[in-house]
Amino acid sequence: MNRTQEYKPVNWVNGMKINKNHFIAQHYATVFQQALSNTVFLNDHNYGLLPMSTAIEPPRIWVSVDNMQHVNVRIMSCTAVTRGGYVIRLSADSADSTNQLSAKIPGLSVPFKDLQGKSEAFYVILSLDPYNPVPYGAANPEEQPIRLPFTDPAYTVSLLPVADTSLNTLGEFQLPVGKVLVQDQSVSLEEDYLPPCTAVNSHESLVQHHAETEQFFGRMELNALQILQKILQKNQQNDLIDPVRKLSEEVLFYVSRIYGTYRHDVLYGPPVNLVASVSGLARTIKNAIDIYTGSAKEEMINYFTEWCNVNQGELEDEITSITNYRYDHLNIRQGIDKNVKFCALILQLFTNLAGLDYIGKKKETGIFVKEKLVVPEEEVQARKRGFFLAD
Structure with missing residues (x-):
């Protein structure tokens, strides 16, 4: 300057x-x-x-x-x-x-x-x-x-x-x-315009969005854990298990890595960090999806959009939009709005997946997975010896 x-x-x-x-x-x-x-x-x-x-x-x-x-x-x-x-x-x-x-x-x-x-x-x-x-x-x-x-x-x-x-x-x-x-x-x-701010705690709207995003990360962490627990407890056999497991692991790792910094530092840092924390999650999700190609990726995207209640392609477009977004300090509201839309969409997806008993369950056709309950060996032997003592 x-x-x-x-x-x-x-x-x-x-x-x-x-x-x-x-x-x-x-x-x-x-x-x-x-x-x-x-x-x-x-x-x-x-x-x-x-x-x-x-x-x-x-x-x-x-x-x-x-x-x-x-x-x-x-x-x-x-x-x-x-x-x-x-x-x-x-x-x-x-x-x-x-x-x-x-x-x-x-x-x-x-x-x-x-x-x-x-x-x-x-x-x-x-x-x-x-x-x-x-x-x-x-x-x-x-x-x-x-x-x-x-x-x-x-x-x-x-x-x-x-x-x-x-x-x-x-x-x-x-x-x-x-x-x-x-x-x-x-x-x-424009009533909701956000002027440039030195920090997130410079404006009430940014403070509120920080609290809501912190809650979002907490729920995403819990949902990813629940999905992984169900996958590990049940040996399900279908083409969607590996993609969902990989995606959940990447999300869990990302949230675990940034959650402490987000809670303690982002509130007192510039608003760009607030936007970057969410766009970083979007990039993590996009990379986890892009690992797969062809029919595997298409089936995964179709399955996700079904449980997100969005049209085909809208999920990918939303992830790509927040991933490629370039922060504008003169128009902070634009970045916040993108954060809100993305967080609502992804949270709905992971909440619905975490609520399923079986990964691969579709809304209309029911369950199409084979599953085997994983039981510790000592518990299996105990059941063999005392099977007549039914639960």
């Missing part, structure tokens, strides 16, 4: 004539160095809203669209860091009469009747300028001359088309905080 200007510390010398400009220049140099230091710990996946524990209040950013083709942003509380390392810290309503954070919708300076068929999405971009501070606060009547005692960075809002916005197009002072949609003759707010 290129910085357009560098602010150097003031060279203080005894006897020099000083004025307020020297102190302002020194302040700018300090701000610049702080931001530069912050970028050491930042990358394209961990900037945005700071964890809720570091904020005075939980992040509350309201975006509304009025009938005059204006987007109004009210920031009641927000603690965030931009990609350039500049901290946004707002603990009061900044949308007052002296600082209206609003923006004209680009391309909408025409009557709505002329927008028929036009569809566009815009990011609401909050920008700060720490080198152009705005005075604020209550003046002290005992001070002369009268002045506002404090300064804050200048904040502005702009709208950028989603299609033209990427991590590379945003500057070091910008942060997306909302998203609006223009469809036909209406303008609406």
Whole structure:
């Protein structure tokens, strides 16, 4: 990321004539160095809203669209860091009469009747300028001359088309905080938009998804164990045993390996780890399925889709979609939605398989497996000696 200007510390010398400009220049140099230091710990996946524990209040950013083709942003509380390392810290309503954070919708300076068929999405971009501070606060009547005692960075809002916005197009002072949609003759707010976040515990929706995914991994572990236990206890003979056993072993190994890290670390790490933990499971499942080719793979996929209640090919498409998904920090919701859909589908499959007495049982045709109960040798001899003592 290129910085357009560098602010150097003031060279203080005894006897020099000083004025307020020297102190302002020194302040700018300090701000610049702080931001530069912050970028050491930042990358394209961990900037945005700071964890809720570091904020005075939980992040509350309201975006509304009025009938005059204006987007109004009210920031009641927000603690965030931009990609350039500049901290946004707002603990009061900044949308007052002296600082209206609003923006004209680009391309909408025409009557709505002329927008028929036009569809566009815009990011609401909050920008700060720490080198152009705005005075604020209550003046002290005992001070002369009268002045506002404090300064804050200048904040502005702009709208950028989603299609033209990427991590590379945003500057070091910008942060997306909302998203609006223009469809036909209406303008609406995307209510469930997730702004970029430094960590999973920066937003309530991400914390909730983390808890739900943790529950998902726990249930997947139990289901995989139950499937393997039934396969080991009964010597079933059909073409589906090996694929199901291999898949269950791979899932069990993956969940066992990442579960501890997921519980203890992912909540405090960037959201990309939340998405990556599920996409890693999808890749594990895909590889376990792709081991088999031809009719064996087709029979296995057909059997799985039957117990997933999905159309043929939908299961593979869903697994491939989450496996190949490239995380977008500006659109975290897209990754979360993919996680939710995949987890629901795979959990349904493994829950149904774990509930079967025999692997290979079909919904309509019943059971078509041969099975032999595996009994320890000493128990067999005991039954031979005392078979008349029926259970």
